[in-house]
Amino acid sequence: xxxxxxxxxxxxxxxxxxxxxxxxxxxxxxxxxxxxxxxxxxxxxxxxxxxxxxxxxxxxxxxxxxxxxxxxxxxxxxxxxxxxxxxxxxxxxxxxxxxxxxxxxxxxxxxxxxxxxxxxxxxxxxxxxxxxxxxxxxxxxxxxxxxxxxxxxxxxxxxxxxxxxxxxxxxxxxxxxxxxxxxxxxxxxxxxxxxxxxxxxxxxxxxxxxxxxxxxxxxxxxxxxxxxxxxxxxxxxxxxxxxxxxxxxxxxxxxxxxxxxxxxxxxxxxxxxxxxxxxxxxxxxxxxxxxxxxxxxxxxxxxxxxxxxxxxxxxxxxxxxxxxxxxxxxxxxxxxxxxxxxxxxxxxxxxxxxxxxxxxxxxxxxxxxxxxxxxxxxxxxxxxxxxxxxxxxxxxxxxxxxxxxxxxxxxxxxxxxxxxxxxxxxxxxxxxxxxxxxxxxxxxxxxxxxxxxxxx
Ligand code: SF4
Numbered sequence: 098x099x100x101x102x103x104x105x106x107x108x109x110x111x112x113x114x115x116x117x118x119x120x121x122x123x124x125x126x127x128x129x130x131x132x133x134x135x136x137x138x139x140x141x142x143x144x145x146x147x148x149x150x151x152x153x154x155x156x157x158x159x160x161x162x163x164x165x166x167x168x169x170x171x172x173x174x175x176x177x178x179x180x181x182x183x184x185x186x187x188x189x190x191x192x193x194x195x196x197x198x199x200x201x202x203x204x205x206x207x208x209x210x211x212x213x214x215x216x217x218x219x220x221x222x223x224x225x226x227x228x229x230x231x232x233x234x235x236x237x238x239x240x241x242x243x244x245x246x247x248x249x250x251x252x253x254x255x256x257x258x259x260x261x262x263x264x265x266x267x268x269x270x271x272x273x274x275x276x277x278x279x280x281x282x283x284x285x286x287x288x289x290x291x292x293x294x295x296x297x298x299x300x301x302x303x304x305x306x307x308x309x310x311x312x313x314x315x316x317x318x319x320x321x322x323x324x325x326x327x328x329x330x331x332x333x334x335x336x337x338x339x340x341x342x343x344x345x346x347x348x349x350x351x352x353x354x355x356x357x358x359x360x361x362x363x364x365x366x367x368x369x370x371x372x373x374x375x376x377x378x379x380x381x382x383x384x385x386x387x388x389x390x391x392x393x394x395x396x397x398x399x400x401x402x403x404x405x406x407x408x409x410x411x412x413x414x415x416x417x418x419x420x421x422x423x424x425x426x427x428x429x430x431x432x433x434x435x436x437x438x439x440x441x442x443x444x445x446x447x448x449x450x451x452x453x454x455x456x457x458x459x460x461x462x463x464x465x466x467x468x469x470x471x472x473x474x475x476x477x478x479x480x481x482x483x484x485x486x487x488x489x490x491x492x493x494x495x496x497x498x499x500x501x502x503x504x505x506x507x508x509x510x511x512x513x514x515x516x517x518x519x520x521x522x523x524x525x526x527x528x529x530x531x532x533x534x535x536x537x538x539x540x541x542x543x544x545x546x547x548x549x550x551x552x553x
Contacts, residue, residue, distance in 0.1 A: 114161040119378040123172040127201050129236035133301050135172045147179040149383040156401035158190035164456035166193045175202045188215040191460040200247040208250035216261040223265045225276040252289040265293045271321045294345035297430045327358045357430050388417040454480045461493050473497040488518035504535035
């Protein structure tokens with residue numbers, strides 16, 4: 098079990114900022130699924146939820162230095178009309194937006210809105226391509242029909258390569274095991290759907306701490322009690338993954354699923370708790386959670402950064418590391434990035450240097466667009482620390498410095514960009530001349546020398 102050992106030995110993450118964030122924007126749902134009770138909870142509490150979540154994203158952007166993924170979840174997140182405004186806030190902050198949905202509400206209008214938005218990944222639940230099984234688990238006779246119609250409409254509105262990636266989300270459960278391989282083959286053949294991402298079934302219908310919840314009556318049609326069969330199916334999924342099938346999960350995670358399904362409680366408690374200390378969540382009420390423990394509210398006077406580095410947060414981390422709790426620990430199995438880290442894959446919860454540069458330049462451009470030239474310079478400079486030979490980043494510093502009337506920096510940065518890319522001289526010559534003119538007018542001779550030399 099080499100991969101599981103790798104996971105157990107994975108180093109804890111740098112605690113300077115969260116690595117992953119969930120925005121649980123509602124608790125209501127339109128489907129009465131067998132493995133979840135969200136649909137029974139149709140009340141999300143008072144307050145302007147968009148306002149809370151906008152503040153949450155902006156507070157994260159104040160201290161997170163990497164292009165963190167923000168997973169917009171529910172309930173059913175597409176029940177909220179303001180979700181598209183939230184996507185824009187997330188993307189403008191330089192983060193990556195992901196929605197997980199049951200697709201039941203995706204009609205022509207919504208499909209168009211989704212495909213024209215800046216969303217990066219749309220994850221659609223589909224437990225089986227056998228409609229009887231998917232409908233059974235999702236609790237309505239027309240769910241599969243809705244899902245396939247939603248996929249057709251989304252494809253119809255896919256107009257550019259910048260449209261969101263569409264993935265299928267599938268849980269390993271008792272009745273869908275026989276159809277898992279067929280589902281992967283269907284994804285492989287489908288030109289519109291990109292990947293399938295598997296997840297393990299967690300306890301979400303019995304109180305946290307219920308002993309052997311998976312053996313209880315409530316789980317008799319859901320929990321796959323034939324561990325041998327689970328192993329065989331997952332082994333075949335691993336083979337398909339190794340042969341190029343479009344499966345998101347790393348092999349190490351698929352291996353860990355096998356351990357988990359043998360005995361979830363033992364798996365959860367024997368695995369060091371190395372990730373959810375660095376996952377932050379916000380509820381629709383504005384309540385903030387670190388590792389399942391309340392960390393306050395977005396409406397508190399302290400900033401999120403202050404909360405993240407507070408004594409209270411450290412206390413939570415200590416508690417979780419020592420004792421954990423079933424509900425907070427169990428989610429570990431479904432964090433893909435932990436397994437990518439453990440397998441030393443390039444992309445994991447820690448991002449690469451390229452991710453950092455892309456993120457800082459994206460933030461730089463967004464600040465520039467909003468007229469915040471000082472912040473734009475800061476972001477381009479941070480990116481330049483990693484990529485000093487990028488002419489585009491030098492242009493970013495130059496242009497925003499020009500706007501700030503910092504002619505000296507602007508002139509120097511344009512010159513560096515021209516040295517690195519000769520074509521830029523022609524493209525940016527007017528801006529460069531403005532910078533040189535500005536600089537010369539600051540000199541004691543008040544620009545006479547500049548005018549004499551350039552004839553301007
Ligand atoms: S599993 Fe998802 S779709 Fe089903 S009730 Fe829960 S939140 Fe809704």
